[in-house]
Amino acid sequence: METSIKIRKTPVQARSKARVEQILKAAEEMISDHGSDGLKMSAVAKRADVPIGTVYQFFPNKSALIQTLATSVMSDIRDNIDAEFTGVSSLADAADRIEKTLRGYQQFLKSNPTVRDILCSTQGDKKLQQLDLDDSRKNGEKLLRHLKPLVDDSAARPACNDVFHEYAFDRCTGSDDGRIGRWRG
Numbered sequence: 001m002e003t004s005i006k007i008r009k010t011p012v013q014a015r016s017k018a019r020v021e022q023i024l025k026a027a028e029e030m031i032s033d034h035g036s037d038g039l040k041m042s043a044v045a046k047r048a049d050v051p052i053g054t055v056y057q058f059f060p061n062k063s064a065l066i067q068t069l070a071t072s073v074m075s076d077i078r079d080n081i082d083a084e085f086t087g088v089s090s091l092a093d094a095a096d097r098i099e100k101t102l103r104g105y106q107q108f109l110k111s112n113p114t115v116r117d118i119l120c121s122t123q124g125d126k127k128l129q130q131l132d133l134d135d136s137r138k139n140g141e142k143l144l145r146h147l148k149p150l151v152d153d154s155a156a157r158p159a160c161n162d163v164f165h166e167y168a169f170d171r172c173t174g175s176d177d178g179r180i181g182r183w184r185g
Contacts, residue, residue, distance in 0.1 A: 011058065020058050022048040027065045032114040036066060036121030063125050069118045070128065074135040077105070081139055085146035094147055 011017040026048035030039050039062050045052040059065045084101045088094050109116045122128040 019048075019050055019054060022050060023055055023058065024065070024069060028069060028114060028118070031069075031117050031121065035117055036062075036124070039065065041065075063128060066118065066121050066125075067128060067131060070122050070131065073115055073118055074131075078135075078139055078142060080104075081142050082146075085143060088146050088150065091150055094150060 011020045023044060026044050027039060030044060030047060041055055041059075041062060042052055044065065045055045048055070059068070081101065084097055084104075085094075088097055109119075119132070122132040
């Protein structure tokens with residue numbers, strides 16, 4: 001399945017890039033004020049103070065605007081995963097970083113409702129759903145690249161699997177105090 005909604009024109013000149021940024025800022029503000037359901041191309045044009053034709057020159061539809069905003073957020077999150085897991089040295093270190101990253105992500109979404117709305121708005125369109133799924137896979141691949149050296153030893157794999165299963169069970173059932181720790185010894 002094709003996972004992108006093509007923007008019509010990629011800005012090249014500084015003036016065009018600035019207009020696209022105006023349009024994206026206006027779209028983000030509208031999502032903040034009204035949610036993605038309230039995002040209308042004509043209202044984006046008005047808020048960005050550009051002609052409607054300029055909006056359509058770059059973005060064929062609302063989904064293309066949302067995709068552009070979501071892709072930017074997803075890229076930032078992926079960069080954060082890379083930064084958080086570079087140099088991971090042990091399973092215990094990995095568990096600490098996973099917990100820190102998940103809690104940080106949760107706090108980030110709580111304190112940035114517009115970002116949360118942008119990411120949630122990917123669920124209303126099949127192509128955007130695929131974008132979200134592809135992003136999740138990329139994040140998993142990035143995490144795996146950092147953690148793979150810790151579990152290359154086949155003896156370490158069952159322990160690693162137990163850790164993540166225990167954590168998932170605890171999170172789903174609420175049977176732990178919120179820390180990954182019982183398995184560390």
